[in-house]
Amino acid sequence: MAAISAARLGAQVTLLEKGNRLGRKLLISGGGRCNVTNARGIDHIIENIPGNGKFLHSVLHQWSNQDIIQFFRDLGVELKEEDRGRMFPVTNRASTVLDALLQELHTQGVRIVFEASVQAISYRSQTCDFEIFMQGGGTFTGDSVVIAVGGCSVPETGSTGDGYHFARTFSHTIVEPYPTSVALVMHDPVIQNKTLQGVSLRQAVLRLYDRKKRLLTTEEGDVLFTHFGLSGPAALRVSQYAVRSWMKDGKEPLLLTIDADPTNTAMELKEKIFALCEMMPKRVFRTVVKEVTAVSLSNFILESCNLPGDRLAAQVSKRDIEQFVRCLKEIELHVADTLGLSRATVTGGGIAIKEIDPRTMESRKQRGLFFAGEVMDVHAHTGGYNITVAFSTGYVAGKHAALHSALMREQC
Incomplete structure (x- = not known):
């Protein structure tokens, strides 16, 4: 979602995927049906994000659950509302949601690199950009970086806590991860x-x-x-x-x-x-x-x-x-x-939210560095709320990453 949002604003986007395919966690969400979001109001959604839900107030007003619903409808994914406001694709298949996202990535010209395991990230002040070092050699550079790698629950999907290491490089505090929704x-x-x-x-x-x-x-x-x-x-x-x-x-x-x-x-x-x-x-x-x-x-x-x-x-x-x-x-x-964490649906803890701008998802420690989703110290109940957090923070982080990149191109 961050990649799509940034690309829609004209940014050249490279998506680095550690695995050999995208969306593994998405495919198992909602019992394989993908509970895309929850149809109830923003206040209700925040109430169901016991892990620092108020931090997301600005994000959800920039890109709400209703925006998520419209986003997927515009991509041809019809959704249906079930009990307690849960929204699912009418096909009852998570693959429907994933396929729509993959198609939109292609439409927006996002470059996807698979089996791209990031080893480290550094900021180069002389060139005003980031350098991403890959395991096995090679580097990527970018004006902005969005870290959206999840927490450390369901590690077989690729969420193994890598984001905490990257954040510590820029002096971010990590709230000790713990299992939720387990x-x-x-x-x-x-x-x-x-x-x-x-x-x-x-x-x-x-x-x-x-x-x-x-x-x-x-x-x-x-x-x-x-x-x-x-x-x-x-x-x-x-x-x-x-x-x-x-x-x-x-x-x-x-x-x-x-x-x-x-x-x-x-x-x-x-x-x-x-x-x-x-x-x-x-x-x-x-x-x-x-x-x-x-x-x-x-x-x-x-x-x-x-x-x-x-x-x-x-x-x-x-x-x-x-x-x-x-x-x-x-x-x-x-x-x-x-x-335990490995069997939990969601990770509690993560990058301390006091070090993240709630309006943009940008690091308060390093300009041009953004975070989205479960890597932050934010978690929600089951019922479409966690994916709402992921989609909303992803969209807002991608948007502001693109705006930052445009600014850097003018200044540097």
């Missing part, structure tokens, strides 16, 4: 015994507490129980708060509660189960409660709360029903770890 690891018996493995919950509510039992965050969304803990959008949203708590207070398991049925109040659930017991008095209670939740989950609750699952429904007390509902609405687990 699955949670738990050692509770129900997880270790794989009792709930494969159980999924729709629109569950997760609440994470710190070691002093203070609420850190409340997140709503789908959840999947796995052999190691929890995955799914809601769990991924919780992860960064757990990691940041450990960074601050030390590593120890954090309490996580799950409301498995937030669409119904406790009173509504009690009334529903009581009515089912009256309708099916000769069935065992275990069979009755399967009508309101997943089989594995209901069995787990019955056993963990010592409830009479094999007793006839007619013989189950009101107190037993209340206890079942209480356990369903507040399943307790303990977050011991995450799957």
